[in-house]
Amino acid sequence: MLRGSGDMVAGLDANGKEVRYPVTPGSAFFFKPGTQVGYYSTSNGQPHDLMLAARSRVLGMSMRGPGGGRSPANQPGRQQ
Numbered sequence: 001m002l003r004g005s006g007d008m009v010a011g012l013d014a015n016g017k018e019v020r021y022p023v024t025p026g027s028a029f030f031f032k033p034g035t036q037v038g039y040y041s042t043s044n045g046q047p048h049d050l051m052l053a054a055r056s057r058v059l060g061m062s063m064r065g066p067g068g069g070r071s072p073a074n075q076p077g078r079q080q
Helices: none
Strands: 006-012 018-023 037-041
Antiparallel strands (some): 006 037
């Protein structure tokens, strides 16, 4: 987080509720590929929050989404 404050949301707890983590400038998180995340800002009336997100390849982890990283037009068995 570069500017602002709020809650980062990642995953669900044992009761099925969002797991929230407080975020302030300087906070950093790592999420494994495929993790669904969200963010709730608490910076009311202040300049917009500024967040930097980066995607990186991690040895032994796949970053492929649905379809194995191929576009629908390139799926095996699909006629062009």
